[in-house]
Amino acid sequence: MYKYSDTDKKIITSRVKQFENQVKRRLEGKLTEEEFKPLRLMNGLYLQLHAYMLRVAIPYGELSSKQLRKIAFIADKYDRGYGHFTTRQNIQFNWPKLLDVPEILRELSSVEMHAIQTSGNCIRNISSDHLAGLTLNEIEDPRPWCEIIRKWSTFHPEFSFLPRKFKIAVIGCTEDRAAMLVHDIGLRIVERKNQVGFEVFVGGGQGRTPIIAKRIRAFLPKKDILNYLEAILTTYNQEGRRDNIYKARIKILVKELGIEKFKSLVEENFSKLSNKELEIDDKNIEEIFGFFRLPPLKSNTNQIPFKKNQEYQNWIKQNVIPHKIQGYSIVQISLKAPKKPPGDATSNQMIALAEISEKFSFSEIRVTHEQNLVLPHVSNKELFNLWNRLKIENLATSNLGLITDTICCPGMDYCALATARSIPISQKISKHFDNYLQQKEIGDLKIKISGCINACGHHHVGNIGILGLDRKGQEFYQITLGGSAKEDATIGEIVGPSFSENNLIEAIEKILNTYKKHKRNKSEDFLTVFRRIGIKEFKKDLYDNFTKKV
Amino acid sequence: MVKKLQGETFLLSANELKSGKVVFFTLKGWSSSSVEAIKIKVDEINKYEEISAKDEKKCIIISPKFVELDEEGNIKTLRDKIRNSGITIKI
Incomplete structure (x- = not known):
């Protein structure tokens, strides 16, 4: 899992102080709501039907047990004891008080989390495959690339006021578990002639004009990824509409220009703007990949325990899939228990899950865009014990991929x-x-x-x-x-x-x-x-x- | 605020700035209960707009709006009903 550098920490803590000051000025009447709104939105704070809502980023859906505990703590202390996992792998608190938000952000920063760029017309949280790094057919783990893009896009001065919000997803294999083709930019890691690079898609999205993204590049060498993204975003920034909110997303621009014309503009910008500093060398890549190594799993012949318990067998069949390391499994936890709002987890469930992940899955939890959770590395021999533990917490619903997994x-x-x-x-x-x-x-x-x-x-x-x-x-x-x-x-x-x-x-x-x-x-x-x-x-x-x- | 108004009678509502909670304007000021909220006739709208503008300026409330009532004096739209009585689901 990525660990913040000193620079990352400085950015986050100074942002909290900045926002604390902005809230103070708002409450003192020194900022009007009109002036304050864009500032609160840049920190993930919306005003919803009943109250404020704070959206917290979970980069590419990856959480540590420590972070999940902190989220539970915030839910208990500052909210109403639960959180809602979203379709972009984030979490939302539905009832925070404006007064408390700076303190919530401070708590989050203590575990390397924040709410930056979870709203506004900027590049949002980079999303990815919740099984990244865990399956055999993957060409390369997409998470390090998400992190590289996250670093590049955070507070990017040119892309903080785009025509509209901008969403990027990265996947590492043919199977798309991240809805990559309905993102503004979708990146799929591919291999060509023994070289690994990206297949690039652009202009996908949902909303009132749903469009499947078009392929703009069949193969892009890894080192060029940031320059190419910069070229796409620059083209969008220059050509995208700002006069009509419903026509401002990149999908409309690509549709109106046609993919060939859009591509030629991007390629022109790519050749013109390419910046040596944005080229990524192998050393940089290796350094980031170092954060995403698998825990020390030893291949073994442990089988999944057989028990004469139908409910347990259903769960194994429905929610458990093989890990690429023999003897281990990936456990998918449904947040779609009967009578519960999809994607919601109570603070008690989160605390229990943090403890469960420490005991059974190297303290790691993943969030899926389908609003479920994943324990990525569970020893086969522990599956029955784990199921019993999850059952106590109402987290063992066997419905992954079925009609009730809405x-x-x-x-x-x-x-x-x-x-x-x-x-x-x-x-x-x-x-x-x-x-x-x-x-x-x-x-x-x-x-x-x-x-x-x-x-x-x-x-x-x-x-x-x-x-x-x-x-x-x-x-x-x-x-x-x-x-x-x-x-x-x-x-x-x-x-x-x-x-x-x-x-x-x-x-x-x-x-x-x-x-x-x-x-x-x-x-x-x-x-x-x-x-x-x-x-x-x-x-x-x-x-x-x-x-x-x- | 008055541009899209339809109907004859309204409640004045907003969100409290500090907490974000839904509030209604009563004779005693802003309250989280709509029960004692003042029923406002369409020709009184301007007067209450001024009140809400002042309270916005004083940093008491944000996002003021008039909530339409039906002929029986009940909140008319589902959105406003949910806003008044809370979420319709169990957590």
């Missing part, structure tokens, strides 16, 4: 932008499909729910996407089908008129019945069937003879 934004329960609630919908789905065997029969299925068109719940790329809408003061839910956030990224298609909250479960049942009817064999999943038969069949079954009026 992604869900905070929706109108918290968010000032939302047009409908999303968490109650997720809870209804969990309640209705709570039986594990029933979920297994449905198979792999990603339901993603957003409470508004801004798509924080990634509904566009859900196999089944649900978008909450306000129709004359009533909550309605529009369904999209066939989306994917993986390497085969696809934007879902709207199936037809929206449904009321009361009709939504029946609609999902009908969609699943169509899937089951056309499924050729046990292993054919929802998305494969959808791609084979198209939306028409689903539409027909869904709207013909709907039992209640839609």
Whole structure:
């Protein structure tokens, strides 16, 4: 795990002091809200429906037990005893007081954490694959590259006031577990002629104009990565629209210019602006990679303990995957327990997890963009003990990748932008499909729910996407089908008129019945069937003879 | 603040600057309970806008807004209902 340098520490502590002073001036009336708002946003502080909300960065989703304990402490002391893990691997506190925020930031800085660039029109937290460094088919661990980009992008003077926010994801293998293709820039580590470099994608995003990123470079040598990013961002800064917030993201610029024209502008800037100081040499790379070495795991023949306990066996089957070092497993912890808001963890759960990670996983925890957690290095022989421990904390729900493992934004329960609630919908789905065997029969299925068109719940790329809408003061839910956030990224298609909250479960049942009817064999999943038969069949079954009026 | 207003009767609401909590304007000043909030007729809006502008300047509140009431005097929109009574889910 990356450890802060003295410079990093200085930056963070001076930022806390700066913000403390800004809050003081605000409370004394020396700064108006208009003047203060951009300053608080630069420190991750929003004003939401009921209260302030503080978004804290978890760079590329990696946490130590010490950091998780600190987050739990903050949740208890300054908030309401819980936190919400987001779809960009961050954590949000929903109830902090403005007065307390400088102190919260000070607490965070003591464990090398902060809230810088978690808001505003700048380069946001770099996100990555939650299995980075853990799988055999990976070309290279993407986390060191995330760190290199994080260092370059933090307080970058030219990119602090971009036309709009800017999100970058980096992955290290063909499988995309980071929704890389719906980011402003997506980087995939690739190998060509024994040389490792990057495949570069640009102009992806969700929101009101969902677009899959286009490939701008098939291969970029490693040493050029920062110069090339600088060229893309410069082009965006120069050409991106600032007159219309809805047309300001880079995806719109790429769409309007066309990828070839955009590419030629980037390449021109790349050749013109390339700066020797931004070229990364092997020594720099090696130094950063040094922070991300695996813990001392010794390959062994330990097997996963067999127990005559169905619940445990389900959990092993659903939530546990092999580590690249034989004898170890990666344990995925679902934050989608029945009746709980997706992505939420209480401070007690966080404290327990910190202790569990110290005992079972070298004090390391990962956050996934699907709002779950990961214990990355667990000895096979400890799995039963670990499961028992997680069960006590209500952290052993066996539903990874199944219908109840929904992604869900905070929706109108918290968010000032939302047009409908999303968490109650997720809870209804969990309640209705709570039986594990029933979920297994449905198979792999990603339901993603957003409470508004801004798509924080990634509904566009859900196999089944649900978008909450306000129709004359009533909550309605529009369904999209066939989306994917993986390497085969696809934007879902709207199936037809929206449904009321009361009709939504029946609609999902009908969609699943169509899937089951056309499924050729046990292993054919929802998305494969959808791609084979198209939306028409689903539409027909869904709207013909709907039992209640839609 | 008045530009998009529809309806006849409103409550004046805001967030407290220091804590961020939702507050309503009552005869005794700002309160976290909407029960005693003053019901404001549409032709009184300007007067209450001045009050909220003053309290914004005094750093008591931020983000003031008028909350529309229905014919029975209840908060009209779901968003404002949630804002008044809190989240609809169990943590």
